[in-house]
Amino acid sequence: MRLPILSATIALCLAPAFTANAQPGVTREAFLEQALKVLPVEERYDYHKALKKGPLHQPNQHVGAPPTENELAITPTGWTLALAPDAGPLTRYAADDIRDYLEVSMDVALVEMPGLDGWASRNNAILAGTPQQLPGMGTALTGSKDYEIRVDERRIVVCGFDDAGVQHGLLNLEARVRLREAPCLPRDLNVVRHSQYQTRMVLSWLGWMQWPDNFLDHLAHDGYDGIYASVYANPNGLPGPPHYDIIRKQDAKRLNDVITRANAHGLKVYTPILYANTGEPENEAGLREHVRDIVTKFPNIQGFILLTEGFYYKKFFGAGGHGGTDLEEWAQHWTRAVGIVSEECHRINPDLEILSWEYNIDFRPHRVAIKEYVTRHLPLDTIPLLTWENGKQFALGDFQGYLRDYSISQVGPAEVAAAQIKVAKERGMTVYCKVDCFATWQFGTIPYVPAPQQWQRRYDALAAHGVNGTLESWSNGYKPNFIAELRGWSSWTNPLSQDELLRGIARRNFGAGNEDAVLAAWEAFSEAIQHVPDTGPSMGTNSAVSHPLFFDEPPARMMTLNNSWWDEKEKSHWRHRLVAQWPYAHPIMVFYPDFRNKTNKAEQYARARSGVGQLESKERLKNVAVLPVFNEYTLRAADGLEAGLRHYRQAALNAPPAKQAAAMKEVLVVEQMQLMLRSLQAILQFEDCRFRLHHTDDPTEARALLDEMTALVEAELPRTKHALEITKRDSRLGYEAEMDYVYTPFVIQEKLEILEDTLARQIPAYRAGL
Numbered sequence: 001m002r003l004p005i006l007s008a009t010i011a012l013c014l015a016p017a018f019t020a021n022a023q024p025g026v027t028r029e030a031f032l033e034q035a036l037k038v039l040p041v042e043e044r045y046d047y048h049k050a051l052k053k054g055p056l057h058q059p060n061q062h063v064g065a066p067p068t069e070n071e072l073a074i075t076p077t078g079w080t081l082a083l084a085p086d087a088g089p090l091t092r093y094a095a096d097d098i099r100d101y102l103e104v105s106m107d108v109a110l111v112e113m114p115g116l117d118g119w120a121s122r123n124n125a126i127l128a129g130t131p132q133q134l135p136g137m138g139t140a141l142t143g144s145k146d147y148e149i150r151v152d153e154r155r156i157v158v159c160g161f162d163d164a165g166v167q168h169g170l171l172n173l174e175a176r177v178r179l180r181e182a183p184c185l186p187r188d189l190n191v192v193r194h195s196q197y198q199t200r201m202v203l204s205w206l207g208w209m210q211w212p213d214n215f216l217d218h219l220a221h222d223g224y225d226g227i228y229a230s231v232y233a234n235p236n237g238l239p240g241p242p243h244y245d246i247i248r249k250q251d252a253k254r255l256n257d258v259i260t261r262a263n264a265h266g267l268k269v270y271t272p273i274l275y276a277n278t279g280e281p282e283n284e285a286g287l288r289e290h291v292r293d294i295v296t297k298f299p300n301i302q303g304f305i306l307l308t309e310g311f312y313y314k315k316f317f318g319a320g321g322h323g324g325t326d327l328e329e330w331a332q333h334w335t336r337a338v339g340i341v342s343e344e345c346h347r348i349n350p351d352l353e354i355l356s357w358e359y360n361i362d363f364r365p366h367r368v369a370i371k372e373y374v375t376r377h378l379p380l381d382t383i384p385l386l387t388w389e390n391g392k393q394f395a396l397g398d399f400q401g402y403l404r405d406y407s408i409s410q411v412g413p414a415e416v417a418a419a420q421i422k423v424a425k426e427r428g429m430t431v432y433c434k435v436d437c438f439a440t441w442q443f444g445t446i447p448y449v450p451a452p453q454q455w456q457r458r459y460d461a462l463a464a465h466g467v468n469g470t471l472e473s474w475s476n477g478y479k480p481n482f483i484a485e486l487r488g489w490s491s492w493t494n495p496l497s498q499d500e501l502l503r504g505i506a507r508r509n510f511g512a513g514n515e516d517a518v519l520a521a522w523e524a525f526s527e528a529i530q531h532v533p534d535t536g537p538s539m540g541t542n543s544a545v546s547h548p549l550f551f552d553e554p555p556a557r558m559m560t561l562n563n564s565w566w567d568e569k570e571k572s573h574w575r576h577r578l579v580a581q582w583p584y585a586h587p588i589m590v591f592y593p594d595f596r597n598k599t600n601k602a603e604q605y606a607r608a609r610s611g612v613g614q615l616e617s618k619e620r621l622k623n624v625a626v627l628p629v630f631n632e633y634t635l636r637a638a639d640g641l642e643a644g645l646r647h648y649r650q651a652a653l654n655a656p657p658a659k660q661a662a663a664m665k666e667v668l669v670v671e672q673m674q675l676m677l678r679s680l681q682a683i684l685q686f687e688d689c690r691f692r693l694h695h696t697d698d699p700t701e702a703r704a705l706l707d708e709m710t711a712l713v714e715a716e717l718p719r720t721k722h723a724l725e726i727t728k729r730d731s732r733l734g735y736e737a738e739m740d741y742v743y744t745p746f747v748i749q750e751k752l753e754i755l756e757d758t759l760a761r762q763i764p765a766y767r768a769g770l
Contacts (some may be wrong), residue, residue, distance in 0.1 A: 004742065007411075009207065010552075011401070025073060025316050025646045026646055026649040026653065027153070027646075027649075028645070028649075028671060028722060029075070029722075030649075030754065031649040031652070031653065031667065031671075032671075032722060032725060032726075034653060035652075035664045035667070035668065035729075036725060038386060038660060038661050038664060039661055039664055039665065039668075039729040039730075040729070041728045041729060042728065042729060042730065042731040043436060043492070043731065044437065044731055044741060044744060045153065045731060046159060046731040047273075047730070047731045047732045048176065048206055048357070048666040048731070048735075049298050050208075051206065051215060051218075051430070051479065051480070052206065052212045052214060052215065053212075053214060054214035054217075055214075056097075056100075056214055056217045056218065056221075056266065057100060057101045057104040057105050057106070058105060059102070059104050059105060060658070061105040061106065061178070061181060062103070062105065062106045062107055062181070062182060062183070063181050063182075063656075063658065064180050064181030064182035064184070065480055065512075066175070066182070067182070068184075069173055070186060070187055070188070070200075071184040071185060071186055071187060071189065071689070072151055072153060072184065072185050072186075072187045073154070073182075073183060073184050074106075074108050074126075074153075074156075074177075074184070074185075074613075075108070075124070075183075076107055076108050076109065077109055078113070078125070078746070079108065079110055079124045079126070080110065080111050080112065080113040080116060080122075080124065080125045081095060081098070081099060081110040081111070081112050081113070081125070081126045081128075081467065082112070082113045082114070082116055082119070082125055082126070082127045082128070083095055083112070083114065083116070083129065084115070084129045084130075084133040084320065085114055085115060085692065086133075086591070087128075087129065087133075087166075088162075088163030088166070089163065089264065090164055090166065090167035090266045091128060091129070091163055091166040091167060091170070091593050093167060093220075093264065093265065093266070094128075094129045094166065094167040094169075094170035094171055094220075094617075095112075095128060095170060097171070097217070097221075098110075098126075098170050098173065099112070099172050099709065101174050101178075102177070102183060103178075103186075103510065105178075105321065106126075106177065106182070108183050110126065110679055113125070113139055113170045113477055116129050116133050116134060118568070119134055119157070120136070121694055122152065122154075122155055123155060124155070125154075125155050125156070125755055126155070126156045126157075126158070126173075127155060127157045127158070128158040128160075128166050128169070128170055129158075129159060129160075129166060130160055130161070130162060130163070130165070130166060131159060131161070132135075132241060134157065134159050137150070137157060138160070138161065140160070140192045140230055141160070141161040141165065141192065141194075142161070142194060142244050143161060143194065143195060144161060144162050144164055144165065144195065144198075145160075145161065145162075145165050145168050145195035145225065145492075146160070146161040146165050146192070146194045147159060147160040147165040147166065147168055147169030147172070147192075148160075148169070148191065148192045148193070149169060149172065149173060149190075149191050149193075149287055150189070150190050151186060151187060151188070151189040151190070151455065152187060152188075153186050153187055155473075155750035156173065156185065158170050158491065160171055164225065164266055165253055166309055166518065167266050168195075168223065168266075168492075169193075169219070171221055171223075171492040172193070172492075174221070174342075175186075175221070175488070175489075176320070176483070178508070179382070179496075179501075179504040179505065179508060180504070181507075181508055182493065183615075183722050190363040190677050191494050192493075192494065193492040193493055193494050193495075194492060194493045195391075195466060195491065195492055196490075196491050196492060196493065197467070197468045197470060198272075198430065198432075198468050198472050198672055199225060199226045199227060199268060199302075199353075199469040199470070199492055200223065200224050200272055200469065200472055200491060201226030201227055201228050201268070201469075201470070201471050201472070202219065202224055202226075202228065202471070202472050202473045202477065203226060203227070203228050203231060203473050203474065203476075203477040203478065203736050203737070204227070204229075204474065204477050204478065204737065205447075205473075205476065205477030205478055205479040205660070205700070205735075206477070206479075207737055207740075208231060208737075209229060209247055209248075209250075209254060209255070209258065211227065211229065211258045211261070211262065213261060213265075216262055216265040216267060217263060218478075218480045219265065219266065219267060220265045220422070221488075222478075222480070222484045222485055222487070223487070223488030223489075223491050223492075224267065224472075224478070224487040224488075225266055225267055225268060226267055226268040226269070226270060226302065227262055227267050227268075227269055227270070228270050228271070228272075228305065228471060229255060229258055229269055229270070229271055230250045230255060230271050230272065231272065231276040231475075231765045232244055232247045232272065232274070232309070232310055233248060233249060233250040233272070233274070234248050234250060234272070234273065234274050234290075234294070235250050235252070235255055235271040235273075235294055235297070235298055235301070236250070236252060236290075236293055236294050236297055236394060237249050237250050237251065237558070237756075238253055238293075240274035240275075241274060241275065241276030241309050241310065241312070241563075242276065242316075242317070243310075243316045244310055246697035250271075251742065252297055252298075252402045255271070255298065256298065256300075257743070259298065259300050259301065260300070262524070262686075263300060268302035268303075269300070269301055269302055270301070270302055270303045270304065270305055270353070270355070271294075271298070271301060271304060271305070272303075272304065272305050272306070272307060272310060272311070273289060273290070273291065273294060273306055273311060273341060274310040274311055274565065275283060275287050275310075275337070276312060276313075276314070277309055277311075277312070277313050277314070277333060277334070277336075277337040278313075278329075278338075279313070279314075279393045279520060284337075284340060285339070287340050288340060288344050288677075289341075291341050291344040291345060292344055292348070295344070295345055295348045295349060295352070296348065299349070302352070302353060303352055303353030303354065303355055303383075304341065304352070304353070304354055304355065305355045305357055305471075306337075306338055306341060306354065306355065306356050306357060307357040307359060307385075308334065308357065308358055308359050308361065308371035309359060309360060312332040312334065312339070312360070313330055313334045313337065314330075314333075316360075317360060318400045318652055319359060319360050319362060319363055319390070320358060320362045320363070320364060320472040320586060320614070321363070322360075322361075322362065327361060327362065327370050327373075327595060328370065328373055329373045330361075331358070331361065331370070331373060331377060332377060332720070332748050333377070334358065334374075334377050335356070335374065335377040338354065338378060338379060338382055338384075339379040339645060340354045341354055342354045342379050342381055342382050346760060353383055354379075354381070354382040354383065355382070355383050355384075355432055355441065356378055356382050356385060357384075357385040357386075357387070357434065358371075358374045358384075359387055359390075359434075361374055363387060363390050363391035363414060363416050363417075364391050364394040364416075364611075364614065364615070365391055365392070365402055365414065365415040365416065365615075367391075367416060367616075368416050369420045371416040371417075371419060371420050372419050372420060372423050374420075375420045375424050375427075376422045376423055376491065377428070378424075378429070380427060380428070380429060382429075383429065383430045383431070383432050383468075383469070383630055384420065384424050384429060384431055384432070384746040385432045385433065385434055385471065386413075386417050386420050386432070386433050386434070386438075387414070387417060387426075387433070387434050388410035388412045388414065388417055388420065388433040388434060388435035388467075389403055389406065389410055389411075389413065389414055389417070389435065389436070389458075390403055390404075390405060390406065390410075390414055390417075390435075391403060391414040391415065391416050391417070392396065392410040392412050392414040392415065393414075393415060394409070394410050395609050395616070395642045396533055396612060396626075396629055396633060397632070397633070398502070398629075399610070399612045399615075399616055399626060399629060400612065400615045400616060401533070401535070401610040401611035401612040401615060402414075402448060402535075402611035402614070403535045403536075403611065403614055404535045404536035404537060404608070404609060404610075404611050405438045405441045405536035406436045406441040406442070406474060406476075406536075407436075407441065407442040407532075407535045408436065408442055408451065408454055408455065408458070408492065408529055409439055409442060409448055409529055409530050409531070409532045409533075409535065410530075411454070411458045411461050412435070412458060412705050413433075413461065413465060417433070418465070420464070421465050421467070425466060427754065430468045430469070431467055431468050431469075432468060432469035432470060432471065433467045433468055433469075433471070434464070434470075434471045434474065435458070435462060435467075435471070435472060436457070436472065436473060436474070436476070437458065437470070437472040437473075437483075437484070437487045438455070438472070438478070438481060438483040439473060439476040439479075439481075439482040439483075440476065441474075441475075441476070441536055441537045441541075442529075442532055442534065442535060442536075442541050442604055443540075443541045443542070443676065444475070444476055444541070444542045444736050445543065445733065445734050445735060445736050445742045445743065446669060446672060446673055446676075446733065447479050447481060447732040447733070447735075448479070448481035448482075448669070449483065449652055449673075450482070450483060450522065450525055450666065450669060450670060451483075451487050451522065451525045451528075452482075452522050452526065453498075453522060453523055453524040453526035454525075454526040454527075454530065455483055455486065455487065455526075456486065456490065456498060456530055459487060459490040459491075460490075463490075463656050467631055472487070475736060475737055475738035475739075476736065477737045479732065479744045482505050482509065485505070486501065486502075489501055502519055502522065503506055503515045503519065506518035506651075507646045509653075509656050509659065509662065509666060510651045510652065510659065510663045510666075511651075511654065511655040511656045511663070513654065514651040515640070517647040517648070517650055517654075518647070518648065518650040518651050520644065520647045521644035521645065521647045521648035521651070522644070523644070523668060524640055524641070524643045524644025524647075525640070525644045527553060527638075527640055528636075528637045528638075528640025528643075528644065529637065529640075530637075530640045531633045531634075531636045531637035532633070532634070532637045532639060532677070533606075533609070533610045533629075533630050533633040533634060534609045534634070535609060535610065535611065536609055537588055537589075538588065538589070538609050539588075539589050539590060539591040539680075540605075540609060540634075540676070540680040541673075541676055541677070541680065542676075542678075542736070543589045543590075543734075543743050544635075544676045544677075544679035544683055545672065545675050545676050545677065545679050545719075545720065545723035545727075545743065546584070546585075546723070546734070546742075546744075546747045546748045546751055547582075547590070547591060547683055547685040547751065548582070548643070548750075548754040548755065549682060549683055549687075549709075549713055549716060549754075549755065550592070550690075550711065550752045550760045551583070551686075551690060551709070551762045551763060551766075552758075553593075553595040554581045554582070554754070554761050555581070555582040556581055557580065557581060557583055558580050558583045559580075559584065561579050579710060580593055583746045584743065584750070585739070585742050585743065585747075586739050586742075589739070589742055590685075591605060591683060591684075592689065593687050594690075594691075597691060597694040597695065600627075600687075600688065601687055601691075601693045602627055602684040602685070602687040602688040602691065603625055603626060603627045603688065604681075605627075606626045606627040606630035606631075606684065607621070607626045607631075607685060609630075610630055611624065612626050613626070626667040626692075627684060627688055630682045630684070631684060634677050634680055635677070635678070635681055636679045637677055638677035638678050638681070639672055640672050641673055641674040641677070642674055645667065645670055645674065648666070648667050648670060649667055651663065652664045652666065652667045664759035665729070665730055668726045668729065668730055668733075669730070669733075670720070671726055672723060672726050672727070672733055674728075675719050675722060675723045677722075678719055679716065679719060679720070682712050682715065682716045682719075685708075685712060686709055686712045686713070689705045689708050689709045689712075690709065692705055693705045693709075693766075699770045701765070702770055703770065705761055706766065706767050709763060710759065710763055710769070713755055713758050713759045713763070714759065716755060717752070717755050717759070720748060720751055720752055720755060720764050721739060721752065722747055724748040727743070727745050727748060728745050729742070
């Protein structure tokens, strides 16, 4: 059933906001014509360079409305900032930051006045401290990172439960001013906010162990207090087990530098521990020695993540790919090894967090029992790190599928995760979740997914299930964006209302008067994302805009060894890591036809990426095609994005000059998402036609298939040209930290050449031979 996107009432209400010379319902072509005049071409990594170097705060942001009679305004001069003489390092960090922000962005010069004596009678002052430093304040604060903000007609007081609480309180004060776009706060603001999470950690989007100070600043401003560094690598530099021989090795000096700088920003550091446990006494002794070495060399690490991808028993297997392995026996040995790590860590430092992440143990919805089994066997002094959404079952038409990997089309939790949370809570355990909160493998090469209402539903579900901590990105990694900002607000109690927050972000990013259009667009995007059937790290939502429609088998674009003495079956030679005919991305991102025409790869793709092929019985799927339903939902999602884009584009065109370039780039993010979906459908439909073409002896049917394929290529050509221009103007697009650039303008240009050749030569040649 198609979900309603925008009601006629909303559409009519939006009409007055649009100018006479730019009517509602702006098309992609019309928008790009204007956007390409405004946005410069970016080179690869341009955004990375800016994010690494800063500056963090931008000038001339003081563009909001003047203060109302119900607001307290911080005037350009005459205001002071007061801290206790013994203020903690995080308080000092945040105080320096807010002074810099107000000066650079709001033209406000705060004068620091040491000491908090007589704080309650100070005028024209921002005062920050703990309850011990601000007697009478903070009586309702209960835990680390909690804070209270109190505003009256003369002063602003920020009280934190501890040093971290003061830091987050000051940064939230800054966030309120930034949202208001003026140094103004409600005179009656009196709010106590309790942290919802012990830890919120992320990976770096920039690349392997790239944690520059400016990047850490951004993390602190979005409310994070942890990072996960050196993925798939032991912190002490020792090699990981087999299967991880090609992973970069960690450098202890570099990691300790990251720990020191991260701690100065209020960010805890977590790392993995990799080890292949075999259950033998010598192997167990080696694990104990390995753990002691790590804990001793890195005394300021907060905790360790034991992920079954790298910390496993006997052999590695992918999720659900265990073959005949007895998972209960495997889990017994694995949890025993987790206990060994916990024992050795806690002998040295009882406060270390040991996060056990059993990702690879099958997470399909019917495997609840084995997931509960694992959770019941975990040592009580460890923290289960559960995978939030993977495995969540959903309906695809009359079929049943499940999320194959990190996705936002379903809110979650997965059936297995919900069961594990229940078991862990019954055992009195703290529960952390790996849960995407701003970006995901569904559109993994898009910097963030701008579907705020859908994300908010996930944030609410996390709170409802009592999740205590989060790892909020995997290989996508953090980069500044308004969804991460929204997530930050939801991570403490008493946030701004969703409407107030989203309207404020819309006004700030697109300009006053465009709020309704932007909100309508976001609502449409949040509905559309629910229809996306491609649920994993795949070509479909990550590289389809740069992926050809293959008619004839193309020549190899790299060295091949078909007649050499190398054993091709071993798949060990370096060339096997790439698809020779399209060596521009990791093979997982390449959809390559079976030119022997024995397998319909398009149908196979639809079954695999939706999970239908593993949940539905072979008997039912024997004579039924999943591809038509898969493509229907793909286009349904694309149509939903287009419905929102017609308002989003208009809001960007209406944006004031100072905001227009940034607003246009917000639009281009969603344009690329829509193009990705339409290219996905075209690729799969084209391959289905090509496969059927080679299995028909009927010239009439063949000509009809060629006509359909011709139409698909003709439609794909302008879309690809649009994707090329969009990619040129946003160097974030196409990038994914685990794989670097999955696609670039060069690759899209290569695709264009194949499309043009297919249309001009390949299809006509086949048609002539009928």
